[in-house]
Structures are given as structure tokens and as C-alpha cells.
Amino acid sequence: MFDNLSLKIDKAIKNLKGQGSISEINVASTVKEIRRALVDADVNFKVAKDVTDEIRQKALGQNVLTAVSPGQLLTKITNDELTRLMGGQNEDIKLTGSPAVVLISGLQGSGKTTFSGKFARYLKSQGKQVMLAACDIYRPAAIDQLKVIGEQVGVEVYAEPENKDAVKIAKAAVKAAKDQGKSVLIIDTAGRLAVDEEMMNEIANLKKTLNPSETLFVVDSMTGQDAVNTAKTFNERLDFDGVVLTKLDGDTRGGAALSIRQVVDKPIKFISTGEKMDALERFHPDRMANRILGMGDVVSLVERAQQAYDEEEARILSKKIRKNQFDFNDFLSQLQQIKKMGNLKDLVGMIPGVGKMVKDMDIDDDSLKPIEAIIRSMTVGERESPEILNGSRKKRIATGSGTTVTEVNNLLKQFGDMKKMMKMMNKGGGKRALSAMNPFGR
């Protein structure tokens, strides 16, 4: 219990001393770590580099809070930046014309047909008259698949199984939709590779002929580094309006979302989270940022610390530590601050790498209670100068706090050790021992 507490204080001291703000030095290893996290999450190598370089610039000189390390703060800044990069201009689907045509495009197996069905269902629930058109004339049973899906969602499917011309089928579908007074026509197309010139011409022709009010690019969220090439080519040929990310019900980190967003600057409009027709959601940039970075715990730790942070108090504390005047009054207010941040075990557990360690450990908020009670039973004078505590004073404090003299002595000893350490650190020693505690400083 004391160990954990002193670890907390050590961290606070460390952050105040020498690492009080984000500098080139203390940021370098964290930036590397974040870049690696992004690349591990399949963010394109170049995109990860650009983004982290930018974040480094933004972060330099920012003040670090007592309760978090520069690395943790940088993680939070990264998270905010990713959210910003993937958000914004989240326009709705444009549906103009009668019928409004929505063209679906993407690689093989990305989830186009399934999304077409889901989107038809979604629009239908908004009271729209929807029709689906089966323009995948290549994949075996692609038309049957769309027909089954159409039936599931109760939307009519226009198909010409014998026709081998996707553009002609699509044109006929527009006419049929118009004749039947449908308001939206969704065109499902075959999967194609960006390097397949013939197939890319086909979809470019579909776009040119139909003049869709919305063209969507459907991409598998498990896609790796190649996502940028594909998105770029499809965008060059189609100038699509938005992106649909699929298969997010799995455990992929989904870095392709950031890559694509950076490369083509088109909004991500929907996410697909399952094989069933109702598994369709709007895109939330903050959730996606969290998922890609994979450090949501750190982010919420910093958020809580920021909420609890009292700048003035921290400044005074810093000064006191430097002058070796840190006393029990300061200790008590540190305890308050930790308590304000919430559950102690949660807080400790949020430090990357520590979570598993403390899972079975017994650190609840109650473990701070006796310490707090002992300090509260001291007079202000005693808190300032604990050396005046003699046997009878200790007895009084133990009784007042409902503890024993041994516990009071233990606390005094821990406190003394702590002050010794602070003194040492003020002299510049102890750096090594501390750097081992920085979860990012590998």
C-alpha cells in the first residue's frame, strides 16, 4: 500500500522535476512508441509518420500535469488529433434526383452486397421507397445473394441474369425505379482490384452514366498497408463521396480508416459491424481513434487527471519539493487529488503494463483511509514539522485516527524515506531508478 502511494508521489515528483513540460528529449521515445502502435494497427507507414510528426510539434512545450507522465499526455494528444483527423465534415448521405442513385464500389469480398442490403433497410425505415440493382455480373451467385438479401429486408431487387453488361442493367434499373416511383436506387457492383483496368473502366462508366447522387467506397477494416493505394485509385477514378468500413465486429485495430481518411480526405459515413442486416452504425471518430491507438485507458486517465488538476497547487507543490519543504499538509492534499481522480486501483491499473499486475492486488480506496485519518489527527503544526512528534503525541494521534502507534510510526518512516528520496533527486541522483517507472521509457 505504501509502495503504491510512494510510487504515485515519485511519479508526481518526476513529472515536476525536469519533465514538467514536453520537450524534444522526453517526447522522442514516446513518439516512436505511438508510431509503432499506429503501424501495428495497420495505419500506413507514411501516414503514421506524418501524423506523429505533426503531433510532436503540437505537443512541444505543453505543460505536464502532476498525475500523468509526458508520455501519457502525448498519448492523449494523439488520440485527440486522430479524432480530429477522422472527424469533421460528416455530411449525411446526399439523396437527390428521382430516383436518387447510390453507387457501391470496392474490392472483392469487402462487404458491398451486405452493406447494400443494410443501407436499403436503413433508408426504408426512414420511409423511403428503395430498390436494389444487381450489377455484379461476374461472381457466381452474386445476383442470388442480393435477391436473398433484398427479400430479407423487404426491398425489391432489379436483376437481369442473362445480361452481361453492367451499365445496361443499371440504366434499365433506373428506368424501372422511376416507373415504380422509387425514391432511392442502390447499385451493387462486382468487387474489383484497383489495378484491373477493364473493371475500373466499367465502374467509371457506371458512375458517368448514372451520375449518382452518392458514390460509396466499401472497405474491409482489416485491410493492411495497401489500403492507401486502393483508396487512392478508386478515388481518382470515381471521386467517391464517402467511405464505409466493414467487419468492425472483429478485433482489428482498423488503422486503414486513418490511412484512407488521410489519403483521400473523404468522410467515413457508416460502419458495418456484423453479417445481419441490422448491424449498421454511424461512424464515430472518437471511438475509432481509441480503437486504432489502442490506449483508451491512458486517454481516460489523462482526462480524469486534467479534470482534477489544480495548476496553482501544483506550482506550489513543485516549489516545496525543490526546497525540500514537502510536509504532511502537502501529502494530504496530494491524497485528495488522487481521490478526486477516482478509484485508486483503476488509476494504477490504467498505467500500461501495470493493469495485469494489480488485477489481483488489494488496492482499494480504503487503503488510503488510515493514512488520511492519521494525518487528519495531527495538528497543523505537527503536519508541518513531524519531527516534534513524541510518544504521547503519537499515542493521541493513534487513538484519534483509530489506528495503532506502530501504524503511525510506519507512516512517519515512509514519509521520512520519501523526503530523503526527494532530496536526492533534487541533487540530480536517482534518475535511473525513476526512469524504470516510466511505462513508455523503454
Next chain:
Amino acid sequence: MALFGKLFSKEDKKNLDDGLKKTKENFFSRLGKAVAGKSKVDDEVLDNLEEVLISSDVGVQTTVKIIERIEERVSRDKYLGTDELNHILKEEIAALLAENNTEDLEGLSIDSDAKPYVILVVGVNGVGKTTTIGKLASQYKSLGKKVVLGAADTFRAAAVEQIMRWGERVDVPVIAKGMDTDPSAVAFDAVKYGVEQDADIVIIDTAGRLHTKVNLMNELSKIKRVVKKVIPEAPHEVLLVLDGSTGQNAVIQAREFTKATDVTALAVTKLDGTAKGGVIIGISDEFKIPVKYIGVGEKVTDLQFFNKMAFVDSLFEE
């Protein structure tokens, strides 16, 4: 180049060359940039090399491993010319692959004692399982083998129709019980039919499933158990199909599907695109499962054997 088994003709070989060319050119143009104007392998070159590998989906861990090996070589052999870089890089990656002690396939490997030889095909959604089955069926058939397909994807819309079409195209029987039926029962029937008809090979298609879905993974284990009721040694092969454009999630897929079904072989599809297939190196490095096939297109003939030396060669040949 020994990339292909005896099975495939010269024209087929050309298909793969074409398919891999994009990969190759891309890799080399970037590697070329990495060494341009440098007289020896320095830090900058290694940094650029790192970028080349990472952007090929090799993964951070494996890339670091490769870079470390090359750094070692550089410090050992001191002066390394850029001319030597390709050679050394190839050597080091090959060494990494060779550590797996897996044998490359020379021809379609069916244990002739196992009759029928049962292959269970698994993987996440949309990776190309059914297509790969169609291609395999065609290859085996052209070898004069008697093939039976089992339509055990009873979940995805029109999945049964899709494999039936392949059956017609390739002219092999497909055992199906319709949509929304118990996939284990379909697998059972298919294997039983294979035994009755004295077939050489039974290939069972399954519905795509994400490895995170416990129920669906259990369903696969069940299919395996039920198949064993007909032939205790079956399935003789569990083929995990991976999409070549998948990033690092492919490694988790390999791990989780192996846990559920003891995967014995991998197929990597869609390598006819711009995806580099570097994921193969990453996975070969971690698992002892051989990559047997690669998919390089949607046609029946667009299936090739994977040969790791040849694969590395084809990346680094000029």
C-alpha cells in the same frame, strides 16, 4: 524457378509472374530509392528498408528482426556495397522462413492412403474460401481425381448457390442440404458420400466467421468432430484462407483458427492486386504452418503453389 509444382503448365506460370510483377516492381522501385546514390549500407538505407518492409505488411516485429539481422551483417562484414543489399536481404528473409522447417509443396499432396482425403476450408468473411475451393476442385479434377464438394456454408445469403455454380463449372458433385441447415450435418453427408462413391478428395466449404465469435468458432470444432465420425483421421487437412491484403489481423486469424481447428495449411488470396503479401513472412515467422497456395485472380486457373524460396526470389529477382 521452382515456384510451381509439376501440375501447372508454362502459361500458368506466366499468370503468377504477371500477378507478382506489380508486387515486385513496387518493392524494387522503392528499394532502389532506398539505396540510390549510396555507396554502402548506412543507417538511412536501413531506415528506408524498414519502410519498404513495413509498407509490405511484414509487420513491425518481423521487420525489426530482419533489420537486426542485416545490421548484424553490416557490422560483421563492415563495408557493404548497395549491390550486395538485395542479395543479403533475400538471404536473411529466406533464413527467417527456413527456420520453420516446413517443406514446400511439389505437387498436390494427397496422402494416397487417405481415401477420400478430406480438406476443411476455414477463414474470416470474404477472404476467398469458396473461390479457392472451386480452383482446387478444378486442379484435382484435371489430375484425374474424383472430387466431392460439401456446401457447409449454410449461412451467407446464396452461399449454397455459389458453390453449386462452381460445382457445375468444374463438373464435380456438390453435397448440399440447403440454407440454414446444420453445417456439421452437411459435412457429415459430404464425407459419407465421398466414402460411398470412392472419391479421392472431399473439400468442405464453411461460412466465413470472425475468430472473435466464440459460438462460430465452436461450430467449426464441431464440424471437425462430426467429420471424424465417418473417418477418424479426417479432416486430413484444415486449410485456412487469408486475404493477401489483410494487415496484421491476419496473424491473429492464423493463431485463433489454429486454436479452434488445428490449421494444417494456409492459402493466401488476392495477390494479383497491389497488396504485397508481406503478411506471409510475418505468419511464417510465427507459426509452423506451411503456406500451400496463393490466389492470383478469380479464374479457375488462378491458383498457384507457394514456394517460399521462390517467393523470396520472385520479390528480389531483377
